[in-house]
Amino acid sequence: MDFDTQAGLIYSTLSDNEKDMIQYIRNHKADVVDMPINELAKVLLSSKSSVLRLAQKLGYTGYSELKYSLKKDIVKKAVVPTDLVEKFRKEIDKTFEYASQVNFASLISEIHKARQVILYATGFTQNNYTKQFSSELFMSGRSNYIVSGETNFEVISHSLTSDDFVIIISLSGNTPGIRTTVNALNMKDIPILSITELGKNFLVENSDYQLYYNTTEFPLEDEHIISMNAVGIVLTILARKYQEFAFFDE
Known part of the structure; x- marks a missing residue:
């Protein structure tokens, strides 16, 4: 399941801080796929463990799987014909x-x-x-x-x-x-x-x-x-x- 769908399923159960993290990731998918977990945590003004917990709440086994899902979203969006x-x-x-x-x-x-x-x-x-x-x-x-x-x-x-x-x-x-x-x-x-x-x-x-x-x-x-x-x-x-x-x- 893609990132946006996963996030939508649990969004109402997240804390305000986690919702902010979701919004940043959604709006910067191309950047996040190239970020180590420590770098993303720094950008989000959060911690490595918080990012990992969010990934697991979204149904991923870890941060690497979350990034893989984002990469799939980017590729799929890129190859769909526009006209x-x-x-x-x-x-x-x-x-x-x-x-x-x-x-x-x-x-x-x-x-x-x-x-x-x-x-x-x-x-x-x-x-x-x-x-x-x-x-x-x-x-x-x-x-x-x-x-x-x-x-x-x-x-x-x-x-x-x-x-x-x-x-x-x-x-x-x-x-x-x-x-x-x-x-x-x-x-x-x-x-x-x-x-x-x-x-x-x-x-x-x-x-x-x-x-x-x-x-x-x-x-x-x-x-x-x-x-x-x-x-x-x-x-x-x-x-x-x-x-x-x-x-x-x-």
């Missing part, structure tokens, strides 16, 4: 840029003429966007089937033929559990569209068509968060391209 809206705009712009380099004509033709269109997403976020994409295709008169789970994907692959079309939505494009199934689809000459973040990966190398989307990373010290909003963008672009064909060109 998330701008990052989101760039995420969208990059995805549109990737799409502008694609010749959709043959891809849309493959989707249109396919006996069955199979949709498979490798993760929870991808699957949510895939459901919306599936609905868009249905509204355009293109039936399709969402397959969930690696085992189900492997099972249904046995019944597919070269007259079908498979769309796989992934992040890295390197999901180990579907490699055997993808290889089997290739052996049966079943056309595949891979939709992944930009880069060289297994799906890109083993698909007939490729679409890419951009991702945004939010690196925190204890976790690694990736924004995948652009999955929805690239799937919407593909759906709109199909709708243009179905409503105006067919």
